[in-house]
Amino acid sequence: MPAFDYSAYNxxxxxxxxxxxxxxxxxxxxxLKDKKLLPLDVIEIGVSGNxxxxxxxxxxxxxxxxxxxLLLRQxxxxxxxxxxxxxxxxxxxxxxxxxxxxxxxxxxxxEIVEGRSFSEALRRSPYKIPGxxxxxxxxxxxxxxxxxxxxxxxxxxxxxxxxxxTVTRALIYPLTLIITSIVVVTIMMLWVVPKxxxxxxxxxxxxxxxxxxxxxxxxxTQNYGLGIxxxxxxxxxxxxxxxxxxxxxxxxxxxxxxLPGLGSWxxxxxxxxxxxxxxxxxxxxxxxxxxxxxxxSTMNNLFLREKMEAVTESMRQGKSLQKAxxxxxxxSGFLVHMVGSGEASSQLDQMLLxxxxxxxxxxxxxxxxxxxxxxxxxxxxxGLIILSIVAAVxxxxxxxxxxx
Numbered sequence: 001m002p003a004f005d006y007s008a009y010n011x012x013x014x015x016x017x018x019x020x021x022x023x024x025x026x027x028x029x030x031x032l033k034d035k036k037l038l039p040l041d042v043i044e045i046g047v048s049g050n051x052x053x054x055x056x057x058x059x060x061x062x063x064x065x066x067x068x069x070l071l072l073r074q075x076x077x078x079x080x081x082x083x084x085x086x087x088x089x090x091x092x093x094x095x096x097x098x099x100x101x102x103x104x105x106x107x108x109x110x111e112i113v114e115g116r117s118f119s120e121a122l123r124r125s126p127y128k129i130p131g132x133x134x135x136x137x138x139x140x141x142x143x144x145x146x147x148x149x150x151x152x153x154x155x156x157x158x159x160x161x162x163x164x165x166t167v168t169r170a171l172i173y174p175l176t177l178i179i180t181s182i183v184v185v186t187i188m189m190l191w192v193v194p195k196x197x198x199x200x201x202x203x204x205x206x207x208x209x210x211x212x213x214x215x216x217x218x219x220x221t222q223n224y225g226l227g228i229x230x231x232x233x234x235x236x237x238x239x240x241x242x243x244x245x246x247x248x249x250x251x252x253x254x255x256x257x258x259l260p261g262l263g264s265w266x267x268x269x270x271x272x273x274x275x276x277x278x279x280x281x282x283x284x285x286x287x288x289x290x291x292x293x294x295x296x297s298t299m300n301n302l303f304l305r306e307k308m309e310a311v312t313e314s315m316r317q318g319k320s321l322q323k324a325x326x327x328x329x330x331x332s333g334f335l336v337h338m339v340g341s342g343e344a345s346s347q348l349d350q351m352l353l354x355x356x357x358x359x360x361x362x363x364x365x366x367x368x369x370x371x372x373x374x375x376x377x378x379x380x381x382x383g384l385i386i387l388s389i390v391a392a393v394x395x396x397x398x399x400x401x402x403x404x
Contacts, residue, residue, distance in 0.1 A: 004028040004044050005103055008037040015040065017099060019106050063127040067101050069157040072133075076150035085146070086112050117141055131294040132156070132277050139285045152280050160273045160298065163360055167265050170367040174378055181382040188389055189214075189221040196393050207396055214392035246302070254303040261370065265363060270299045271335060272359035274308060279352030289316055304330070321348070334358065 078088035111121030140149030281291035342351030
């Protein structure tokens with residue numbers, strides 16, 4: 001039975017929203033009226049190709065990793081307890097913490113009720129579902145171990161999200177401090193320094209060198225600051241437009257990998273995500289070539305993803321994964337060695353999961369060391385800049401007081 005996402009007015013005139021099951025749009029509106037609700041908008045929760053979904057801003061789009069992993073984990077627990085998948089989904093909907101989670105689960109349940117498999121429901125979902133999850137669920141349905149696969153997929157999603165957040169967290173504090181300092185210095189240069197230096201200029205006295213430098217920077221900011229800001233905005237918009245081209249974006253991602261520090265973090269994060277995804281897919285019973293193709297899509301860096309797709313093609317031609325990685329210069333000697341050991345011992349999935357844990361730990365340690373070293377240095381630099389401005393203002397004032 002189809003499900004409909006509705007918004008309506010209740011008897012008090014308050015607008016409410018939710019999900020209702022009905023055979024048609026007309027029946028959904030009739031059921032709402034039976035509940036003493038005045039329908040305002042009733043839209044079917046359907047597949048991604050549904051025109052209703054395209055016209056509605058609410059449906060489809062990117063799925064929150066937190067919501068997705070939470071729903072998969074809840075389903076795994078309920079299925080393991082012996083509930084049929086359709087009943088487990090119904091219970092998950094009833095216990096959903098947000099309307100969005102209920103809407104996501106209802107879109108899957110509607111497909112299940114119509115006789116489709118869970119993997120097919122995910123494939124037809126209006127929300128963007130990772131290919132690794134769809135493939136894993138398909139294998140889980142065939143093998144009868146769906147709850148185990150769902151739990152593994154939830155763990156993978158959460159760990160990959162944590163890896164990406166590790167890099168993001170490392171950049172948030174320094175960028176926030178730099179932007180705040182720039183704003184403060186700009187305000188002082190545009191409004192504070194000019195008002196104070198008027199007094200110095202009228203005294204016709206020789207000013208300290210640092211005061212001359214600050215006055216010069218203040219005048220430069222007043223004359224060219226707005227132009228520099230406009231140029232920066234135009235440059236940013238232009239770069240964003242140019243990066244829509246896939247070939248340019250691949251070259252940009254290759255450049256990012258060459259940056260000191262950041263390039264190493266991005267490489268470790270992407271290799272960890274790829275290794276974990278491939279290891280889980282292989283452990284779940286997904287064929288090697290299909291698992292390689294799917295796990296490549298987990299890499300955010302398009303340059304690395306392109307090279308990993310070349311690795312998949314080399315394996316399709318009969319080469320081992322170790323030789324393919326070596327040929328395309330992907331990963332460190334540790335990755336290649338562990339993959340070789342896994343292939344030789346027929347434990348490739350376990351070795352890949354160990355590789356993922358190793359790179360995740362290395363990434364976390366590298367970021368922690370960077371923050372411990374860089375943040376104090378950045379605070380000192382910003383403090384010296386503020387101190388220079390204060391000194392440039394105070395030295396002439398102190399000199400004038402001495403003359404009096």
